[in-house]
Amino acid sequence: MxxxxxxxxxxxxxxxxxxxxxxxxxxxxxxxxxxxxxxxxxxxxxxxxxxxxxxxxxxxxTQKAIIGTLVRATPYIFAGLAVALAFRCGLFNIGAEGQLTMGALLAAGVGFGVKGMPLIIHLPLTLLAGMLGGFVWGMIPGFLKARTGAHEVITTIMLNYIAAQISGYLLNGPWKDPTNVTAQTPKIAESARLPALLPGLHWGVVLAFLAAIAVWYFLWKTTWGFEIRTVGANSSAAKYAGINVSRNIVLAMGLSGLLAGLAGAVQVAGVNYRSTLGFNVGYGFDSIAIALLGRNTALGVVLSxxxxxxxxxxxxxxxxxxxxxxxxxxxxxxxxxxxxxxxxxxxxxxxxxxxxxxxxxxxxxxxxxxx
Amino acid sequence: MDREVVLEARNVTKTFPGVVANKDVNLKLHRGEVLALLGENGAGKTTLMNILYGLYHQDSGEMLVRGEAVRISSPSESIRRGIGMVHQHFMLVPVFTVAENIMLGAETVKGLSLDSATVRKRITELSEEYNLNVDPDAYVKDLSVGQQQRVEIIKALYRKADILILDEPTAVLTPQEADQLFAVIRTLKAQGTSVIFISHKLKEVLAISDRIMVLRRGQVVGETSPEGATERSLAEMMVGRSVLLEVDKAPAQPGAVVLNIHDICVNDDRGQQVVNNVSLEVRAGEIVGIAGVQGNGQTELIEAITGLRPTKSGKVVIGGQDLTNAVPRKITEAGTAHVPEDRQEDGLVLSYSIADNMVLNTYYLAPFAHGVVLDEAKIRENADELVKKFDVRTPSAVVPVGNLSGGNKQKVIIARELSRPVKLVIASQPTRGVDVGSIEFIHKTIVAERDRGAAVLVISAELDEIMSLADRIAVMYHGEVVAIVPGDQATREDLGLLMAGAKLEGVGT
Amino acid sequence: MSRNRFLFIMGTVIALILLTVVLGRNSDSPQIVAASMLATTLRFATPITLGALAGLFCERSGVVNIAIEGMMLAAAMGAFVGAAVTQSLGVGILAGILTGMIMGLLHAWLSITFKVDQIVSGTVINILAAGLTGFIDTQVLSKAGLRSAGLLPQIPIPILSDLPVVGPIFRQQPIAWTAIILVVVVHYVMFHTRWGLRTRAVGENPRAADTVGIRVKYMRYMNVLIGAGIAGLGGAYFTLEGVPSFETQITNGRGFIALAALIFGGWTSFGSWAAALLFGAANALQINAQQFGIPIPSQFVGMFPYLLTIVVLAGVIGRAYPPAAVGTPYETE
Structure with a gap:
């Protein structure tokens, strides 16, 4: 430097x-x-x-305090990156909470629903399921924006509530833990859990740092990131330069959702070992605060x-x-x-x-x- | 004339950063008079009117209304003094009714409720008195442009304006609507209203005005009456006899047709057809210039060619490839360079570095990318090279483009567009707002492209620029190419007349 | 257009209630089901109606308001504290309105004066309200041992309130009555007075308003404050008519539903009210579904209002048009 x-x-x-x-x-x-x-x-x-x-x-x-801080920061990093990535494309993703919910749900579903698989397959599958859930949940408002102009702030707020209802339905219904009265899924299989890096600290924190690096690399070092940033900085110039604005809006929202979904999945696989009703509340606004404080940069998001x-x-x-x-x-x-x-x-x-x-x-x- | 002077400007000067918009302008408007303010785009007409209306304030000079020196600091102040303005872009609320728009800011109320009955009655009276036919209950968004303009005029009259400023009132009107407007202006005049009529259309000015003032580069260059003027004399005054910017160029060696526009029609944003069956060919090794007053379909034509706006009918063929309604990227990849009209808005990402702007449409191609990974070293190298070659004045290529001057910004775009091997160069207003040094450089570069064998299409509101660059000049008027003139045979006066919609004998296709 | 929207939404509300009555066959008598549905619908609709009217003033003047939730939450606490300290419910109402307006002032200051992105500004207020109320609740109130001043009494309309089935409609508390009166008043103010005309002009085309001498920023400030005051009243509902205490997150997202109602109602007063009733009915159905033996999972009923809002915003049916200049700070040249 x-x-x-x-x-x-x-x-x-x-x-x-x-x-x-x-x-x-x-x-x-x-x-x-x-x-x-x-x-x-x-x-x-x-x-x-x-x-x-x-x-x-x-x-x-203390060491214990730092570990606790790292564990708390892990979902923030993912969700903050999610909001920052959408911001870079000029989009306000207020729906990290819903995307996180969907990610956590799908991850938990794969985590407890699939049995008898080795960790090396089951854990990635669980995290992928979380990413998929968030990706779809983020892509919907992106698509609506690109196609109909419906503002993403409203559609993502609405999708937050829909996600909460879906979660309420699954956790009280088909996916409910039969051994407990609480609205929650059964515990996920051992093979779907993130192993500990240190006592009390799961590997998710490493994934979060890697995600930050990946987002930084994606945004600043690849042509895809260049396109997304250009659309965000000046969509008119992007259009003149031959960049497909609609496609990038859908992509950016999808990837943003993916990261938020991963926040939920990592929380399930690393901390709670299940999806519980309402654990996600507050992440949506916190992640906006983190992205803004971090000036929508990967490093800034990590520090925030x-x-x-x-x-x-x-x-x-x-x-x-x-x-x-x-x-x-x-x-x-x-x-x-x-x-x-x-x-x-x-x-x-x-x-x-x-x-x-x-x-x-x-x-x-x-x-x-x-x- | 010894009639009462209702409005007077004395030595009004207004500068914007880098531009003198008005310099020592003197103006007198008498009661019941139609004063035409004539000048090309950017001559300073609108600035002057915005000063009169209180939207800007002059740097020096004096303004007098009915002999009283005033400082008009806001629109409400000018309304109070009886000045009404019909802006070029109407100041109406589309989702309001005509009556609501007219009463806005000057409402009459009965108790707490809006008193629409009285307003409606007054509107009807005004419409009858001045022959301005509008339905007070219609929504403005459902009205034609001509009708909306009438609403604006009633709006001013409703506020008892007796000085009316009309800024380019016919620019958006059909000829029939324009005729109706003239009838209204005559009625207004007969009732004692004074009108300032801003235009760049010679015929109209001669038809409607009592007195004509001509503005060029922010200064009053002449004053005359319609009796003592002809379209030709006005055109001369308007475009001036400034020294031609000399461009060294050999005679063109036209080759094969590169751009073939065949009979295309294009709509504008409001869905009105503004390009009417235009056909044009541009050959390798020649520069074709499109001359015309702004707003005659040039912008939409270019947007259609470059894939930014759909064409309604017709064909666009570039290099033998039918690219009608193709996406912009495909048209770029077919070897088209496009220097857009609005560089800040469309040509550059101001927050990006010069280097990133230099690859804004080639970032995904080798050598700037390997697969999806950007090669920053190559991007930087490219920028350093182009900065040197195109003489961009900057401390380094990592500086945000927003920090550069207008001329240097334009050089960045031109460098980007011309650093590729292109077959077709489309440049809109390539030197607007650019300093003289940069103009010369940009012109040289464009000629060099031609000599290299590219087909070049230049659109400019500057007649000088078109005349010094183009090998053939196409004049656009009302969405049509009304004439194509060889560059060395064109005279300023003929072009001025054609641009103003006059038909010429012996000139044209 | 707006009348059709109103009738359409009201029709849906009635259909939903009838549906419950028809489907709820293996439970109590239809009368009891209908009465219970109506009561729950109205109870749920009151704060949403007020929240939507709050948003109406803001957004009609061109300022986006996603902070209704925060304004109502802060006001819920303000109202409770005001009432408890003075042991006067009237002071409680005023305190609620005032608290809402303080939050509104912050929103106006950030978004109009500082031209902060209006969504960011709304986010700030939501986080601030959640944090401050939580902090004051646990840090101050729990120690102070405030005694609630009770709840506002119902004001029944004689005879009508004794009718079977529809009786609950005519037996409501003062804030609920005020909400219904405000629906009419706001409609009148927004569409039939000078203030409303100017407000809408500022939200649609601020430049045009400026050229006829209307002070854009002043109009926006005032409308944000008026709206925030109404949101404050909506917040007071929770602690003065809902339950006689303040609880953390007592508004529970109702402010966002109010925003949805505003949009769903096409930024009109009656439309928003109808939408609030629809959301109320959906909520009533969700709460009662199991009890009435309705064979649809309650959560799917609960989703329905949000899905409808997205559908309306995307223009699939009955597109709603926002004020044209909403979200853009006004810059004078």
């Missing part, structure tokens, strides 16, 4: 870092308000610092996922030590997102001048339907 690249990365990371810092600051004020305030030690500031201390310790302080995974994981320790509710994490996430999205606020606070090469984000399509 030469000096110029370092400078470029530094510039790219400056605003996100300032956003995180500011969000933590505002989050600290909220924690302070919920604490003993001026009656506490150091006018209540100790309460805030204890909270953040616990948060950090719980996220990165580690941050969000760490915050979620550390929140448990924080809550244990200081009784600060772990929900503060969602508040901090939202604050980060506000500052990342409205970066003028951050530029204004910290007097960061705009640089010309900050341009270059994909422009998102507007409006709800074909006008």
């Amino acid at each position: 030469n000096a110029q690249t370092v400078r470029k990365l530094g510039r790219a990371a400056l605003l996100p870092l300032l956003s995180i810092f500011t969000a933590l600051l505002v989050g600290g004020v909220i924690i302070w308000l919920s604490g003993p305030k001026f009656n506490g030690d150091w006018f209540g500031i100790k309460f805030v610092l204890d909270g953040y201390g616990g948060l950090f310790l719980g996220a990165f302080g 996922s580690l941050l969000f995974g760490g915050l979620r994981n550390g929140a448990t320790i924080m809550q244990f030590r200081t009784q600060i509710s772990s929900d503060i994490i969602s508040v901090i996430q939202a604050l980060i997102l506000i500052f990342v999205a409205a970066e003028q606020i951050i530029r204004w606070i910290y007097r960061v001048p705009a640089t010309p090469d900050d341009a270059g984000q994909a422009t998102l399509s507007k409006g709800w339907g074909k006008s």
Whole structure:
């Protein structure tokens, strides 16, 4: 890495870092308000610092904490990559949650339904099933957009609910675990499970890093990625250059869904060993936050996922030590997102001048339907 | 004339980054007068009117309404002062009714409810008074363009405008609709309304106006009355006698037909046929220029040839291959280079580096890709080479194209399109908004392509450009090729007349 | 067009309820089934109606609103806290509306002033509302030991509310009644007043509105705030008419269903209301399917509204046309 690249990365990371810092600051004020305030030690500031201390310790302080963070970050990486990839094509995939659900369902189905296969075949099959589920669920809105102009934000929200209903049907009906009252599938076969890399850490995290590399390579080093990015950056110029815009929209949404589906599959094969009703809730919006914070780059998504995974994981320790509710994490996430999205606020606070090469984000399509 | 001056501009100057749109413009409009503002595209007519209407503000100079110096800072201000404007692109809400559009912003209410009865009555009165026939309850989206324009005029009259600015009002009208518009303008005039009529069509200007002002390159270059002018004299004033940009070129050596457009018809976005049975041949080793005022079907013609717009009928043959309605990629692969009209929008991805833009339509071919894997070294190498060869002024080839000047952006496109072995070069407005140095370079390059044996089709609104480049000139008017003139025999005046829709004796096909 | 849409959707609602009555043969008497269906339908439809009307103001003025959910969730808590602290249900309602408007102000500020992508801005509000309400719930409320002020009482219409089967229609709580009144009021405001005309103009062609002297950004701000206030009322429904407490994620996605109802109803007031009733009926059927012995898995019934919304958006039947300028920030030259 030469000096110029370092400078470029530094510039790219400056605003996100300032956003995180500011969000933590505002989050600290909220924690302070919920604490003993001026009656506490150091006018209540100790309460805030204890909270953040616990948060950090719980996220990165011990080996166990780091492993927990990695496990939490794994589905975030997949889902964040999913949203980022669609963004690169100018598409807003708000449906990672539904695609993840379908991925988890199909993976679980193959995981518990197929028996007597060696791991070397069964595990890949399980993950492939998850990818397929997500791919189809992502392709539908892509197709609708390319064909009819129906806006992907609405169709993906609707598909989230349809996926939830399908999941409810299967987990209460044909795929229900007969030995339990909960709406969940039976446990998947041993041969469908991701083996442990370290105690408590499954191989899925490696897959997530590989996926990040694959997405980076796909987007930036292949002709397919070039086409998707061109459609996202200027669909009119793409059309003039002979690129099939519709096909790329369908492809990008499909691949985005595939990654989200993989998030669900890895969660099934590595953590839960089954699909349960509602485990997916919240991933949709979290993944959008991660993609935006990571500026839709693979590296950025990985780093943001580690941050969000760490915050979620550390929140448990924080809550244990200081009784600060772990929900503060969602508040901090939202604050980060506000500052990342409205970066003028951050530029204004910290007097960061705009640089010309900050341009270059994909422009998102507007409006709800074909006008 | 000693009638009351209702509107006056004194030494108005307006510059945009890099362009002087208006320079020391003086203008007087009298009560009940139709003043025509004549000029080519980009002469600064619309800018001037937008200043009058409060959409822009002049850098220097003064504006007087009825003798009173004013600073018009917003449209509502100009409405209040009795100025109404009918924009070239109508400012109407398609899903609203005529009455709703007309009352918008000047509603009358009864209690809380909109009082449509009164509005309707007033509209009917105005329609009768000025002969502007529209149904107040029709939805604007269901109206023809001519009817929509009438809505715009009523909208202004409804606000009691007595100064009416019409920006290129006939550009979108059929001849019959234009005749109706003229009748309306005469009625308006008779009622004491003053009208500024912006146009580049000589015949119309002579037919309707009391006084004619000609604008060229942002400056007033002449003022005359229709009695003292002819189409020829106006054309001369409008296009000027600026020095021809000299292009060194040998006589053409036309070879085989490369592009054969046979009797094609094309619709525009609104579904109206704007290219009518055009046939044109371009041979290897010659440059054919299409001259014409913008909006006469040139854009749609080019889009049809390059596969971006479906043709309704007819055939497009490139290099012996029937490519009617083929996808753009297939047409590119058949050896066509296309320099699009709108470079920012269609020709470049501004956030991409120069290098990526240089392979925007060849990224999937060797040597830039092996299978699906891009070869960045080759892409970079290619860009470095082309930057040098086409004299793109940039610190490096990894700079985003958006950072380049207009001329350098255009060079990037031209480099990309001409670095391939092409049989056919289509260049739309190749030097629009480009600095003089780059213009010369681009022209040289186009001629070199011709000499190499390519067939070249150039579309330009700049008559100078067409005249200095083309070996044959096709003039388009109202979607038709009205004449094809050998380049060395064409005179500026003849072309100007043909572009303005005049029929010439002894010139043409 | 919009009248046909309204009648079509209402027809579907009635058909759905009749279907339940016919199919529910091996259960209670048809009267009880129908009455129960009606009651559940209306209960479910109230917040969706209000949410859709909230979206109507926003989107008609050109601002996309996927944050109805977040606005309602925050308002549900605001209403509960307001009522519990003052022990006044009226203050609770006002607090709910105000909380909604604060969220709306954030949405307007981000998307109109800062021109943040309106979907991103909506996402921000949804995450923020979920986080803040969760945090305050566990961190503050659980410790404060607030006592609920109870629920708003039903206001029955004499005689009508005693009718068999349709009785429940005429026996509703104040926010539910307000929702129905608002449907009419919003229709009137949007299509028969100066405000509505200007709002729609700003959402369809802001430049045209600008050239006749209408202040585009001001109109958008105000409409977002009005909409957010209505969403706030919808949020108050959950804690002042639904259950007398605040629970985490109490809105449970109803804001997104409201968005679907808005689109399904073709961005009209009556259309959205009919769609809300349809979604309510589908929900009632889903809840009661098993009890009534209806031989379709309830989840397939539950899917039906979402499928219909996609179908309508894709233009397969009765395409809905959004305001033309929705989603695009307005730039003055």
